[in-house]
Amino acid sequence: MDPGELGAARPVIFESWRRSLDARIDPDRHEAPVVYGPDEVADLRGAHPLAATVPLLTHTLSMDDTIMIVTDTRGHILWCEGDNQVRHRAERVHLTEGSRWSEDVIGTNAMGTALVTGRSVTVHSREHLVRTYHGWTCAASPIHDPHTGLLLGVVDVSGPLKTMHPAVAQLVSAAARLAEHHLQRFAPRQHVLTLNFLGGLHAGLDGRPLALTLRNAEVLTALALHPKGLTAEQLALLLYGERGNPTTVRAELHRLRAQLGGVLLTRPYRLDAVVRGDFLDVRSALRSGDAGKATRHYHGDLLPRSDAPVVREERADLAAAVRKGALERGDLDALLSFADNGEDAEVLERLHLLLPVTDPRHALVSSRLRRALE
Template sequence: MTTRSAADPVEHARVLHRVFETTLSGGTGPVAPRSLVSESWQRSLAAHVDPDRRTPPVVLAEDDLPDRRKAHPLGEVMPLLRSTLVSIADEAMHVMLVTDAEGIILWREGAAKLLVAADGVGLMPGTRWTEDAIGTNAMGTTLAVDAPVQIHSAEHLVRTYHAWTCAAAPVHDPDTGSILGAIDISGPLHTVHPAMVQLVSATAQLAEHQLRVRLAIADEQLRVRNMPHLASLRGRSGALVTPTGRIIAGEPYGTWPERVALSDTTSTVRLDDGREMVVEPLAEGYLLHTPDRAAPARRRALSLRFMGETAAPTVILNGRSIPLTLRPAELLTALALHPEGRTAEQLALLLYGEEGNPTTVRGEILRLRGLIGADVLRTRPYRLDAGVDSDFDAVRRALQSGQIAEALRICTGPLLPRSDAPEIRELRSDIEAGLRRAVLASEDADLLATFVTHPLGHDDLEAHDRLAGLLPTTDPRRPAVMTRLARLVMEG
């Protein structure tokens, strides 16, 4: 039996109904059900789904939905799905539904009139639509067979949905290949159209493409942040591995598999070519390297995360997180800015001004060496013997290369906001002024919209005024921007 509707969709639904009734009663209908449908019916009946069951189970309370949506990867592509499907769904009297991999509807949008009808049959967020929960349906079946499907009228196992038609397609994680969830459009049976399944399939592919782009960006950011670990091997074979086991950088180039199977308890791994590698956990992922004990000890990798209004400054040393108080964080910032080293007298001037005391600095150095090790903080002069990666330097590099959005992403707030050290104040001011100047000069509405919600731009009157002039009257962000702008004008 074909998936295409007959010229008369009502008559086509009658045929499907006769097929349904005779097949479930053990008889022979006018035509055989599609193999996709009959196999789904068999799976559903084996799971003890009752064809007379009314609605699917509610497994998520309304209060739990926001956290579930926020944590789900498909939340990142919802703007794409809305722009692609919702307007079409509105015009064609359909609802758009998006599930997670467990078949739970997380998002639903469409014509208001149809949403009322959808509520009546349980087509709403928080309900589970796997085949074992509610029988054959586009969302559950597409998750079961991992392919786009269209289920029309009495092809649904549960009679409640014989007045509905739906099409769905799975969306895959570009990192692991696993199913993230399903995209579905559903509506009254008279709205059936053979292009429905092609539409959701193409939309799912667009969503996967956008997720791949985001993954590539995240890979590059992870690579940049963790290259000090790879560089610290000093020419020995090694590779950076994501938390899911993908290799994103390796030395020597071209000698690594695409993926390795790792876990938090894995200490060594043997590659397909026979090489054995030591697995070293990092703060985000793993470092593989040869276990050659005759090779020189690799240089330490030191990551400094000192930007943000509320977060405590943190050092990550070879994958181990070390929370810091303000004084050692100031000292590490100064040392990172001067890799050639500084004397106690010079550090006292940089951090405490003309009244700085070198003896105080020596005491701070001693305490800091106890935290990160004497092999990392060297003396004569005081300097860092490690591959250093810092968020403040990453922001400066991004600005210098014109990557304003990346600089804004890395900059989670002011640099050590409680610090009054001259060196820190100057660097903090330079970063904030440079970032603000770059955003304002860009004339980019999206960048400005991000900036005015950022800690550095939340109270920036000029940025709000510039954004208000760029946003069209139909932009949904405009009302909030205008409200905030009016408040800033009144406060100013």
């Protein structure tokens, strides 16, 4: 299917192609980015709520000439199992663990489109926007947390065009429902911890606001950035530097557990929850190469009043990467935000060029630019 044939497509494909083309996916040049290495994938698997369902999904969807895939909510492939020959073929086109298959980075595909629509989707051959995948057919279905209704990821079966049976789509959908039933019966309710620390300090647990101190927020930032867990000694170094004392850290964690309860685990210290946060969204977007999304989620410096080494380092990395993306893209709103944070001559020069002379902000930027260059 070529872009000119779009009007003849099924509605779900038509809408997906339109979203993909709006995201400037090139059918001839794009390929799925590999975002995570094997060690990082292993860490993500260990913390992912769908890990408990993978044996069931593998058993249900094991068939010749196909692979079974499970992704997270951002389209990162965390598990890929099945026929060895098909897996080798899939690896050549980045249909492999650690790669990202969201619509906004690779265009129309069953996994990415299921994540967007929240429904089961089958994408045949030339319905894939990127021509590299015209030899594949894929069927995917979303899996939701039965306790909260939140999307957890998708399960997908992919295979070469000529080997995929028409009944596979129904089987994948049934397997997703089995996975949800398994989670309802055997998995405890997954807590959701929200950490919005860009430009301020706001947090919540399962929708309930948390009253955190700055030190609480620093501890949670460190644990969110290290989902596999940290020892008291490691936390002491990240929070206080060389002067850090593990005994002090343990006392901080004891006070924090009074608010978090069983969400804060020990040996090592780690968070037993789905952790969401604005700084994590920015971090993920940057790692996926989506500068525009990173800019949209960036609302200011990470915990601006914090002097903890782990926060200072992450704050500097995020600010530098988002600033670079804003300069390269000419993102007016983002550049104005950076200009408010200091006399950044390069940002001011870019704004001076972007703002029309008739815009009242142009005169203000010109005045600040002159001072910055003095």
